[in-house]
Amino acid sequence: MSYVTSLDDDDLTIDELARRIGMTVRNIRAHQSRGLLPAPKLRGRTGYYGPDHVARLELIQELQDEGFNLDLIRRLIEGAGGSSSEVLRFKHALARPFGDEQPQSVGVAELIEQWGTADPAHLMKALSIGLVRQLPDGRFELPSPRLAKAGLELQRLGVPLERSLEFTADVREQADRLAQTYVDLFLETVWTPFEQAGRPDDGWPAVQEALERLHPLASESLLAVFGMAMKSAVDRESARALKRMAGDEVERAAS
Numbered sequence: 001m002s003y004v005t006s007l008d009d010d011d012l013t014i015d016e017l018a019r020r021i022g023m024t025v026r027n028i029r030a031h032q033s034r035g036l037l038p039a040p041k042l043r044g045r046t047g048y049y050g051p052d053h054v055a056r057l058e059l060i061q062e063l064q065d066e067g068f069n070l071d072l073i074r075r076l077i078e079g080a081g082g083s084s085s086e087v088l089r090f091k092h093a094l095a096r097p098f099g100d101e102q103p104q105s106v107g108v109a110e111l112i113e114q115w116g117t118a119d120p121a122h123l124m125k126a127l128s129i130g131l132v133r134q135l136p137d138g139r140f141e142l143p144s145p146r147l148a149k150a151g152l153e154l155q156r157l158g159v160p161l162e163r164s165l166e167f168t169a170d171v172r173e174q175a176d177r178l179a180q181t182y183v184d185l186f187l188e189t190v191w192t193p194f195e196q197a198g199r200p201d202d203g204w205p206a207v208q209e210a211l212e213r214l215h216p217l218a219s220e221s222l223l224a225v226f227g228m229a230m231k232s233a234v235d236r237e238s239a240r241a242l243k244r245m246a247g248d249e250v251e252r253a254a255s
Helices: 014-021 025-033 051-065 070-079 084-095 108-115 120-128 145-156 161-196 201-254
Strands: 041-043 046-048 104-106 140-142
Touching (some): 014 051, 025 051, 084 201, 108 120, 108 145, 120 161, 145 161
Antiparallel strands (some): 041 046, 104 140
16 A cells, blocks of 8 residues: 655656756756755655745746846845745736837837937937837847837927937936835835835735736826826916917007
8 A cells, every 4th residue: 555645736856847947957956955945845765846946946047147146045035934936926026017018129220210310429318318228239129119109209290309309318307206206105115114024924915916006006197197287287388378379469459
């Protein structure tokens, strides 16, 4: 009669784990020896790894790709109470873009054609404000094609490229301040209390939910407030223009 516990579908041998993650068995064992990876569940002489091990190795790989060394990764995981899945979800939420735009790759010839000029000063300005980014292959990327299109529309309205870039830089500067306001709010009301409480394991879901809700709330709030501000500005300037027009008519009638 066998007393071996039945295996779950997610249970993997170290060879299967290595294939799943795309890592060598040797590296997995090295992570275990450094305390980066929990020991497997033993059944007889075979160790089996589950979803937590997969999440831990995925987190290690992603952090290494971003330049974190193994000692720093170990301290980060320990600080999170060993909750690799929650840290990984939190990291993905941080990296998730605001909005659904996909960057667009363009060549320098395309930029020259769109802008109507080959002046390198304009390209340097566009790079400095983040309107375009240079890629390793020599091409360029438009992080926000929608923003680039808006700049072209300004040019079609008669706004010179130089003035359009200055306008975009000004908007970016103000947007940076607004974004920092939202980040500060998150840090003050969610993250700092969570850290002061010792980053408890059961607190990660609430932090994750707050971060995920921040994305749409920030965009919707900013759009609503900007709409109100634009209406006020247009109404104010319209009233001034109408008063000037009325004054001009009075002067004409008196002459």
